[in-house]
Amino acid sequence: MRADAQRNYDRLLQEARQAFIVHGTDVALEDIAKHAGVGIGTLYRHFPDRYALMNAVFEQEIEAITERARELLHCGDPAEALARWLRSVAVHSTAYRGLAAAIMEGPDARMPACKSLLRTAGGSLLWRAQQAGAIRGDVEIADLLKLNYAIVSIAEKNTDDRGLYDRLMAVTVDGMRVRHTEDGSPAGFRKSFLDQVDEMAAANVANARGAAEADRFA
Structure with a gap:
């Protein structure tokens, strides 16, 4: 990397770090480029996206x-x-x-x-x-x-x-x-949440069938 390109890269990293601390990671990339003294195109040449x-x-x-x-x-x-x-x-x-x-x-x-x-x-x-x-x-x-x-x-x-x-x-x-x-x-390890859900559902189905059979022969 050429010396001037390296300087731009380092400045962009420094400004981005400060911007992320102060404003969060959603800060506008244009603002980072501006404070680094470069154009937005230079930023994207070094970093294709956020x-x-x-x-x-x-x-x-x-x-x-x-x-x-x-x-x-x-x-x-x-x-x-x-x-x-x-x-x-x-x-x-x-x-x-x-x-x-x-x-x-x-x-x-x-x-x-x-x-x-x-x-x-x-x-x-x-x-x-x-x-x-x-x-x-x-x-x-x-x-x-x-x-x-x-x-x-x-x-x-x-x-x-x-x-x-x-x-x-x-x-x-x-x-x-x-x-x-x-x-x-x-x-032993506990069963997974989804396994427990499946077992509960199966038990409910079995109970429902049992109730239906009882009603049929009542």
């Missing part, structure tokens, strides 16, 4: 989250380490309004570098907790990140309740912990 620009900005931020995951790999309680890391993700997401939604709600083709870094960092902590028998084996990092995003979104809409995120995350982590039977062996 998500390419966001990916470039947040990839650097997520490096800090990745480093935090490495530190927490040495935490004595693997489940607590996972919870602390998720809180770090939440703090970064809240600083940039719209970041969590952009990463979690879009398809995998959108902001792929950010998603890959998050899943790799969190996946190492989750795997460690599962190997230690602390977290259920059916928990997946992609689902856990979506749960974290949902909790962040709720907390952002209830800013007067400052302890809301921590309470909801505590419930989430508790629900992921492995339960043990009286003899100390791990308890």
Whole structure:
């Protein structure tokens, strides 16, 4: 990349980072280009769309989250380490309004570098907790990140309740912990929500048929 092109790229990243913090990720790209001292065409030459620009900005931020995951790999309680890391993700997401939604709600083709870094960092902590028998084996990092995003979104809409995120995350982590039977062996995993719905529906159908048969012979 030529020196002038590199300067434009760096200025665009710097202005975009500040704009996302102050105005959120929906800020007009024209405003970012203007404050960077370049035309909108220059912005699009470097970043084909809004998500390419966001990916470039947040990839650097997520490096800090990745480093935090490495530190927490040495935490004595693997489940607590996972919870602390998720809180770090939440703090970064809240600083940039719209970041969590952009990463979690879009398809995998959108902001792929950010998603890959998050899943790799969190996946190492989750795997460690599962190997230690602390977290259920059916928990997946992609689902856990979506749960974290949902909790962040709720907390952002209830800013007067400052302890809301921590309470909801505590419930989430508790629900992921492995339960043990009286003899100390791990308890079986609960059936999925949809499996329970199917079983309830089947039971209702059977009850309805039984009632119909009883009425016919009454």
